[in-house]
Amino acid sequence: MADEVVLLDYWASPFGMRARIALREKGVKFEYREENLRDKSPLLLQMNPVHKKIPVLIHNGKPVCESMNVVQYIDEVWSNKNTILPSDPYQRAQARFWIDFIDTKVYEPADKIWFTTGEVQETAKKDFIEALKILEAELGDKPYFGGDNFGFVDIAMTGYYSWFQTFEKCANFSIEPECPTLMASAKRCFFLISLVSGQPLSQISPEEVQRPSSKDVKSLWPGFEAGWRTPQPRFHYHQATKPGSAKRCLQRKTVVDSVPGPDELFALAFKLRKEYGV
Amino acid sequence: MADEVILLSVWASMFGMRTRIALEEKKVKYDYREEDLWNKSSFLLEMNPVHKKIPVLIHNGKPVCESLIQVEYIDETWPGENPLLPSDPYQRAHAKFWADFIDKKVNVTARRIWAIKGEEKEASKELIEIFKTLESELGDKHYFGGETFGYVDIALIGFYSWFGVYNKFGNMSLESECPELTRWAKRCLQRESVSKVLPESEKVTKFIFQRLGLE
Numbered sequence: 429m430a431d432e433v434v435l436l437d438y439w440a441s442p443f444g445m446r447a448r449i450a451l452r453e454k455g456v457k458f459e460y461r462e463e464n465l466r467d468k469s470p471l472l473l474q475m476n477p478v479h480k481k482i483p484v485l486i487h488n489g490k491p492v493c494e495s496m497n498v499v500q501y502i503d504e505v506w507s508n509k510n511t512i513l514p515s516d517p518y519q520r521a522q523a524r525f526w527i528d529f530i531d532t533k534v535y536e537p538a539d540k541i542w543f544t545t546g547e548v549q550e551t552a553k554k555d556f557i558e559a560l561k562i563l564e565a566e567l568g569d570k571p572y573f574g575g576d577n578f579g580f581v582d583i584a585m586t587g588y589y590s591w592f593q594t595f596e597k598c599a600n601f602s603i604e605p606e607c608p609t610l611m612a613s614a615k616r617c618f619f620l621i622s623l624v625s626g627q628p629l630s631q632i633s634p635e636e637v638q639r640p641s642s643k644d645v646k647s648l649w650p651g652f653e654a655g656w657r658t659p660q661p662r663f664h665y666h667q668a669t670k671p672g673s674a675k676r677c678l679q680r681k682t683v684v685d686s687v688p689g690p691d692e693l694f695a696l697a698f699k700l701r702k703e704y705g706v
Numbered sequence: 707m708a709d710e711v712i713l714l715s716v717w718a719s720m721f722g723m724r725t726r727i728a729l730e731e732k733k734v735k736y737d738y739r740e741e742d743l744w745n746k747s748s749f750l751l752e753m754n755p756v757h758k759k760i761p762v763l764i765h766n767g768k769p770v771c772e773s774l775i776q777v778e779y780i781d782e783t784w785p786g787e788n789p790l791l792p793s794d795p796y797q798r799a800h801a802k803f804w805a806d807f808i809d810k811k812v813n814v815t816a817r818r819i820w821a822i823k824g825e826e827k828e829a830s831k832e833l834i835e836i837f838k839t840l841e842s843e844l845g846d847k848h849y850f851g852g853e854t855f856g857y858v859d860i861a862l863i864g865f866y867s868w869f870g871v872y873n874k875f876g877n878m879s880l881e882s883e884c885p886e887l888t889r890w891a892k893r894c895l896q897r898e899s900v901s902k903v904l905p906e907s908e909k910v911t912k913f914i915f916q917r918l919g920l921e
Contacts, residue, residue, distance in 0.1 A: 478807060478839065492799045494806055504795040517782035521770045528772050529756065562756060 433458035434486040436472050438465055440696050442587025443495035444483040445687050449583050450499040454506040496527050499583060513580050523580045526566060526573065530584050533559040538588060542598040542697045543706055553599050557606045564610040572613070582613075586687060589614035593690040594697045711736040714750050715761040716743060718910050720813075720864025721773040722761040723903050727860050728777045730899035732784040774805055777860055791857050801851060804843060805861040811836045812865055820875040820914060830876030834883045841886045848893060859894055863904065866891040870907035871914050 435451065435458050437444035451458050463472055463482050475484045475491035485492040485501065492501045503512040514520050537559065540552035563585075567573055573581035592603055592614060604611040700706075713729065713736050715722030729736050741750055741760050753762045753769040763770045763779070770779050781790040792798050815836060818829035840862065844850055850858035869880050881888045894900045 478803075487796070490796055492796070493803055497799050497802050497806070500802070501795055501799040504798070517779055518765070518768055518770070520782065521775050521779040524775045524778070525771055528775065 431456075432486075432488050434461060435459070436461050436463050436469070436475065436484040436486070437482050438463050439688055440693055441482060442591060445587035445590065446495045446583050447483040447485060447498045447502070449586060449687070450502040450512060453510045453512060453583075454502055455509060456502070456506055496531070496584065499580065503580075512583065514574070523574070526563070526581045527584050529559070530563070530581070530588070534563070534588060538591065538595065541595045542591070543701065543704075545706060549599055553601055556595070557603070560603065560607045560610055564607045567610060567613060569609070585614075590687045590690060591693055594694040597694055598697060598701070709734070710764075710766050712739060712764040713737070713761060714739050714741050714747070714753065714764070716741055717905055718867075718913055719760060720868060723864035723867070724773040724860050725761045725763055725776045725780070726903045727863070727899045728780040728790060730902055731788045731790065731855075731860075731897075732780055733787055734780070734784055774809065774857075774861060777857060781857075789854075789856070790860065792851060797851075801857045804840075804850060804858045808840070808858070808861045808865075812862070816865065816868065816872055819872050820918075826875050826877070830872070830878050833872065833876070834878070834880070837880065837884045837887050841884055844886060844890055849890070855894065855897055859890075863891060863894045863900055866894075867904045867907055867910050870911035874911060 433451070433456055435444075435447055437447065437460060439462060448460070461469075461471075463469060465482070468480060471486075472482065472484060473480055475486055476482075476493045479493065481493070483493075483495055483498060485498045487501075487505070492498050499512060513523060534556065537552040537555035540548060541556055544552065563573075572579060573585065592611075596602055711729070711734055713722070713725060715726065715738065717740060726738070739747075739749075741747060743760070746758060750760065750762060751758055753764055754760075754771045757771060759771070761773055761776065763776045765779075765783070770776050777790060791801055812833070815829050815832045818825040819833065820826070822829075847853075849855050850862075873879055873881075895904065
């Protein structure tokens, strides 16, 4: 009997993105159901009665809740392909530690940055950057948090990366001068998202990725066209990444399909801020 | 070469209790080191530079931080004796969900009862609600995982030693409000690992009172 996999989700949720990426890493066929968070479906309320939150993975009728639980579950059930967590217990404990750090120290200020103003926002900015710097130290000069492989912690961070531009615009600051290597890692993913848009990553040659034309530079980081942020002359894609990592990123079609564009997220944030008079 | 296992903790910490219970369940020999949270050792600060908190488990010189992560690590590293997590992925996800619920809801609410003046009444009400949700999840099972003592039991049991504190500050009796949970806790206390690790409720209450300069 074929597996029935349903994901209750919300397109802009960084937590939902984690589940989507994990499912696609494993090549799992699933039905994506968009929830209206202001009018939650009876299925969502039935499947997650305790928290009533997305994402909820429903596998053959049985619900799994909490995004990192969902990712670990996916890794264990579809264990034959693209391992997400390391196999060594110590490395697993380290990965889980950084997930916990991200979900407390990054999440709390991040949530305030785009939805508050004044002193609350300023404090949130400070705390956010401080947390990112700690993460950057952990990243070191590895292409991914997982080392050579896109792994558990990278999946957890990708959702936040998609919101970076929104944070910057809402709170009028720039993350890159504070955390250049973390931003390089984030940009690596998003360069591919904006460049590829629907085209399978595996069809782009490494050479194309490494030497973008000047026309492509504008599309590298959405927002260049809008003028809110002038292209940094020092940003060169081939300096921001090692040759091997581009090839690795090419396999990350899962990221392309699962993460909305930064402009869409900012439009949502802008709309919500206006609505709530922030 | 024999394993070297060190645990940095404080006796009253319900989080440290989790790790100690897990080690005891697995019959792992470990060196317990009591920390003074008002004068943290340089070793603690070196082993947990990010949070500077206990408990810290150090296995052959390598630190593992955060209590639930430690319990899972212990289960994976010493798999033979007394499995703490189920082997089935769905059951495992279910256990982790409830441990996460305990971490998000129980600690934050319980702390408000004694640590923040003026919040005791509201926080007590909320804590009872949270415990009733847990009672409902427990149902008529012996333990949260069914017949065997495991991850969720370990995540929660330490809070039982703080019931005296919550009762005193919240002017309530959690034992009367949550009889099923109390029965479960007493069942857990029959296990050697738990009775060895959990302090007497009176001792914790006295400690908190002294800490706050009361009585």
